Every structure is written in C-alpha cells, then in structure tokens.
Amino acid sequence: MKSQDTPFEGGPMDGRVLPVLLGMTGHPPKTYRIPVPDAAGGPPTVLVYRRVPRGHSGKLGLVQGWKYQYAAEGDTGGRGGRVRWPWSKPDNTKSRKSDDPTG
Template sequence: MTETEAVKSQDTPFEGGPMDGRVLPVLVGATGHPPKTYRIPVPDPDGGPPTVLVYRRVPRGHSRRLGLIQGWKYEFAPGDTSGGRLRWPWSRPQGAPPGKPDDANG
C-alpha cells in the first residue's frame, strides 16, 4: 500500500453524552468528510444487548468571509432512532402500511 492509498482519519471532538470532551480519530470517506452518524456500542455489564450511543455530525464552525465549514464535530443524539439507513425519495416512511397511497381511496 502506498502513502496515497493509506486510510485517512481526522481528529474529531465529541460533545454531550458520555463522550463529552473527548477527541477521537474518525475515518474519513472518499469526500474527506467523516460519517454523518457515529455509533458507539457500549456493552451491558449484565450480559444483555449493548447500548448504542449515537452522535450526529455537525459543523464545528464557519469562516467569516465565505461561510465555509471549518471542520466537523459530533453532538450527542440520545433520541435518534433512524438506524443509519439510507432514506431514498421513493421509500415509504417507517410504520406506513404496504401498498400504494391511493389504495385507501378506492
């Protein structure tokens, strides 16, 4: 593996929740941005299913002149239940009954 093919990471701060104040190296994608959500599984001390901490990517700041984003940080999102799935425009909202939307009218 050459130097240009190496996996790149970016030190990203975390705010809120149990990770508040920590800075972790987060892998960046092909665009140079870290993922939109960062999930941290925390094992249950009693042997049950792990608790998953969810953090959402937000801009760290903007430049004065052009308003460009100057890096990213993660904020704790305790109520996030999105599951990290892609949401396509043609996808049905979660909990919607199967079938076409006009089936109820006719």
C-alpha cells in the same frame, strides 16, 4: 486511510476527542455509532452521535471542521433507515378511496 481528531459533545462521550476515519470525500461519517457493552451480559447499548459543523469561515461561510453531537433519540433521525434520492417517489402507503369517481 486518513483520520481526523474529532471532538464529541453531549452524552457519555462529552469532551473527548477521538480519531475518526475520513471517507472518500475527506469528511467523517454523518453518524457515529459507539456500542457500549452491558455489564450484565445483555445486548450492548449503542450511542449515536450526529456530525455537525464546528464553525464557518468569515466571508465564504465554508465549514471549518466537524464535531459530533449526541443524539439522545438514537437512530430515529428522520431518514427511516433508507437512502432518499432526489428522483425517488415518496412512500404513499395510503390507498385511494373506493368511492373516488376519478379512480
């Protein structure tokens, strides 16, 4: 498998460069989770980093490379933990009003 040296910005890993395995498309994963063990023996703390473009080329605006930025909010990146396909319907948990004459 191929790997790429990817820089990390922000958080405890600021300034470090780690080799990150690339996926089938040749890109590193969108999120990178690093479990940090607790000194007291409790559950590990998970550091979450999100992939952002490192830079863009001049004329075409292509991505030159990737880096990871620290996500202080953790895993709540707005995705809700599930894959969102373009053909999926949004989650409507609100029920219709009972006095609605059309329903």
